[in-house]
Amino acid sequence: MTTVSVREDKEEREVASQKFCVILSKATLDMAYPAFMMATTASTMGIEAHIFFTFWGLEVLDKRKVGSLKVSSVGNPGMPMPNIIGMLPGMTAVATRMMNQKMEHVKMPSIPQMIENAKSMGVKLHACSTTMEVMGVTKDNLIPEVDDIIGAATFLQISNGAQTLFI
Numbered sequence: 535m536t537t538v539s540v541r542e543d544k545e546e547r548e549v550a551s552q553k554f555c556v557i558l559s560k561a562t563l564d565m566a567y568p569a570f571m572m573a574t575t576a577s578t579m580g581i582e583a584h585i586f587f588t589f590w591g592l593e594v595l596d597k598r599k600v601g602s603l604k605v606s607s608v609g610n611p612g613m614p615m616p617n618i619i620g621m622l623p624g625m626t627a628v629a630t631r632m633m634n635q636k637m638e639h640v641k642m643p644s645i646p647q648m649i650e651n652a653k654s655m656g657v658k659l660h661a662c663s664t665t666m667e668v669m670g671v672t673k674d675n676l677i678p679e680v681d682d683i684i685g686a687a688t689f690l691q692i693s694n695g696a697q698t699l700f701i
Contacts (some may be wrong), residue, residue: 553696555689556585561593563605563633563645565701569594570648570657572699577655584696585652586689587663591701592669595661596647597677603645605633653679660684660692 554576558569569591573583593599643651652659661676662681674684684692 539541551626552580553582553693554584555693555696556583557689557698557700558591559589559591560601560701561599561603563603565591566603566645567642568647569699569701570645570652572661573657574648574652577652577657582658582696583652583656584658584660584689584692586660586662586684586693588665588686589669592661592665592671594649595659595676596606596671598675600649600677601644601646602615602627610633624637649677649679658682660688 540604554570554573556573557567569585573585576583579619587595596602649659658681659679661680663683663685666672666683676683
């Protein structure tokens with residue numbers, strides 16, 4: 535039986551509270567913004583921050599797609615229109631334009647700018663190796679800001695004891 539002192543336990547909790555991880559599984563504007571806002575805020579507070587991009591979230595790191603992320607107008611309870619209207623052709627473009635206008639109005643940086651800011655603040659960006667294989671994404675498709683390509687097991691090691699948010 536291992537005995538852990540109260541002091542050692544407190545030190546472990548303090549170390550864990552100094553690391554923040556986000557798992558981003560969706561590549562819509564309304565999902566990417568919170569991931570970067572939370573990670574950069576953590577970094578500003580002196581907390582080590584990581585974002586793991588998996589499944590559709592990997593598109594945020596794909597240089598062919600990062601500049602054209604959209605907002606889904608279907609199944610999004612925050613949209614100011616009934617879901618049935620969101621299914622009409624062109625509504626995703628309308629919802630995306632509305633979101634981009636709102637972000638510009640409050641002087642929110644674009645996602646590519648958020649990525650740049652995050653990197654300058656030390657946020658680590660991790661691409662999921664399994665997702666890359668499944669989605670046919672190659673290393674050449676990734677933006678240069680990506681720190682590494684790792685699997686879930688490696689990310690679990692990185693995030694061990696961290697505050698973790700799944701988006």
